[in-house]
Each structure stands twice: as C-alpha cells, then as structure tokens.
Amino acid sequence: MYTTAFRRGRTVxxxxxxxxxxxALSLTAACGGxxxxxxxxxxxxxxxxxxSSGGQDAGTEKGxxxxxxxxxxxxxxxxxxxxxxxxxxxxxxxxKPGAASDDxxxxxxxxxxxxxxxxNVKNPINHMLLKATNxxxxxxxxxxxxxxxxxxxxxxxxxxxxxxxxxSVVVLAPGESAYAGITTSAADGSGDEGSKxxxxxxxxxxxxxxxxxxxxxxxxxxxSAARVTYxxxxxxxxxxx
Numbered sequence: 100m101y102t103t104a105f106r107r108g109r110t111v112x113x114x115x116x117x118x119x120x121x122x123a124l125s126l127t128a129a130c131g132g133x134x135x136x137x138x139x140x141x142x143x144x145x146x147x148x149x150x151s152s153g154g155q156d157a158g159t160e161k162g163x164x165x166x167x168x169x170x171x172x173x174x175x176x177x178x179x180x181x182x183x184x185x186x187x188x189x190x191x192x193x194x195k196p197g198a199a200s201d202d203x204x205x206x207x208x209x210x211x212x213x214x215x216x217x218x219n220v221k222n223p224i225n226h227m228l229l230k231a232t233n234x235x236x237x238x239x240x241x242x243x244x245x246x247x248x249x250x251x252x253x254x255x256x257x258x259x260x261x262x263x264x265x266x267s268v269v270v271l272a273p274g275e276s277a278y279a280g281i282t283t284s285a286a287d288g289s290g291d292e293g294s295k296x297x298x299x300x301x302x303x304x305x306x307x308x309x310x311x312x313x314x315x316x317x318x319x320x321x322x323s324a325a326r327v328t329y330x331x332x333x334x335x336x337x338x339x340x
Contacts, residue, residue, distance in 0.1 A: 205270055207305025208239035215301055217281070219315045226338060227281040227319065229301070229312075231330070233271035241269045241277050241330040246302035249321045250294075256302070257281075260340045263328035278337035280328040283321050290322030 212235040220226050229247075233239055247257040260282075269277045284290050297318040302309045331337040 205238050205240050208233060208241050208271060208303060209235060210301075210303045210306040210308050210310050213239075213303065213310075215310050215312050217299065217312050217314060220338060223286070223338065225282060225284045225286050227283060227315070228334060228337060229279040229281055229327075230276055230334075231271075231278075231303070232276040233273055236273055238270055238272050241271065242304040244304075244327055244329040245279050246304075247281065247327050248300040248302075249296040249319075249325065250298055253300075257325050257327050260326045260328050263331070263337075263340045265329055265331060265336075269330045269332055277330045277332055278334040279330055280337040280340060282324060282326040282340070283319050285322060285324035290324035293320060293322030295319070296321045 208231070212233075214232040214234050216230050217227050218230070220228050229245060231241060231245075244259045244263075249257065260280075263280070271277055284293055295318050297314065299312045299314055300309050301312050326340070328337050328340055
C-alpha cells in the first residue's frame with residue numbers, strides 16, 4: 100500500500116513538472132515572437148520615417164531650387180524692364196526740342212524784330228523813355244546802351260551816362276521789354292547849342308541796321324546836356340538819372 104501511494108505521488112509530480120515545462124516553453128515562444136514582431140515593427144517604422152524624411156528633404160530641395168529659380172528669373176525680368184525704360188527715357192530726352200538749346204549762346208536782339216518806341220514822362224522833367232520789346236520767338240540780349248542820333252545833321256551819337264551801367268547784360272524773353280532813359284536838355288537851361296529836333300535814329304549793339312523812331316508830339320528840344328542810359332530791365336531804373 101505504501102508503495103502504491105509513493106508511485107502515485109511521483110506520477111503527480113512528474114505530470115505537474117511537465118505542465119510547468121510546457122507552460123514555460125509556451126511563454127518563451129510567445130515572448131520571442133513578440134520580440135521579433137516588435138523589431139519588425141520598429142524596423143518598418145524606421146523605414147517609413149526614413150522614407151518620409153527623404154521625401155521631405157527631396158521636396159525641400161526641389162522647393163528651394165524652384166524658389167531660387169523664380170527669384171533669379173524675377174531679377175532678370177526686372178533688370179530687362181529697367182534697361183528698356185532707361186533707353187526709352189534717353190531717347191525721349193534726345194527728342195525734346197529744347198534739350199540742345201540750353202547750351203547755345205543767346206544772340207543780340209535783332210533790331211528788325213524789336214519794337215522800339217519813345218514817350219514823354221512827367222518826372223523827371225526834360226526826359227523821355229525809350230522802350231524796346233523783343234518781337235522774336237527766342238531769347239535775345241541787349242548789350243550796353245542804345246546809340247541815338249537826334250536829327251539828320253547829327254555828327255555824333257548822344258553820350259551815355261556811365262553811372263547808369265547795370266551789373267549784367269539785359270536778356271529778354273519773347274515779349275519782354277527793356278528801357279533806356281533819355282535826358283533831352285538841361286533842366287536849368289545851362290545846356291549849349293539847343294535846337295528843336297524832329298527825328299530820332301536808334302542803333303542797337305550787334306546790328307548794322309538802324310531804326311527811325313517817331314518822337315512824341317513830332318519834335319523835341321535837345322541841347323548839349325542830352326544823355327542816354329544803359330539798357331535797364333526796370334523803367335524806374337532807367338529814369339533815375
């Protein structure tokens with residue numbers, strides 16, 4: 100009886116040990132499978148990440164190249180447009196009528212294109228005012244003073260009043276006027292060789308021709324005190340001497 104009980108106990112232990120061994124093997128297999136699967140999954144994840152990163156890098160490089168290309172293209176276009184505009188502006192400047200005339204010298208006023216007139220003034224007494232208006236279509240200059248000859252028998256031109264000399268030459272635009280004051284006789288009667296004159300001939304510097312100017316009232320009394328001023332741009336300046 101003791102022997103039978105011993106055998107049964109050993110058999111139970113053997114079966115239990117076998118069950119434990121089988122369970123251990125199953126657990127080991129399961130863990131090993133999970134480990135391999137995890138490695139595979141991790142490898143796949145790494146491969147996906149690498150592929151994604153590679154795609155992103157390639158996309159970034161393409162995007163950068165495209166952006167650089169677009170920038171270079173844009174710069175070239177702008178430069179071309181700017182160069183064309185500069186050429187167009189240069190041509191426009193060259194075609195302007197007055198562009199080349201800025202450096203051209205201003206010529207003397209042509210007496211045949213200058214309107215001359217003489218008028219009496221109330222003050223100062225024994226004075227007249229000679230007016231010259233530019234009738235040409237361009238600027239011109241009046242140099243010095245007008246040369247006057249009173250009467251057909253005049254042997255010399257009327258002397259100039261040197262104190263009236265301006266600081267610069269008078270330049271007239273088309274339609275503008277300049278003035279010269281004329282003293283006809285001494286206010287106190289101290290002049291010599293006075294006589295009544297019915298004609299006045301005017302000469303302008305730079306001209307060979309002269310102009311006959313009508314005297315106000317047809318005649319004027321002239322003596323040795325007669326003088327003429329330099330050309331002035333202001334009539335008050337012309338009558339200051």
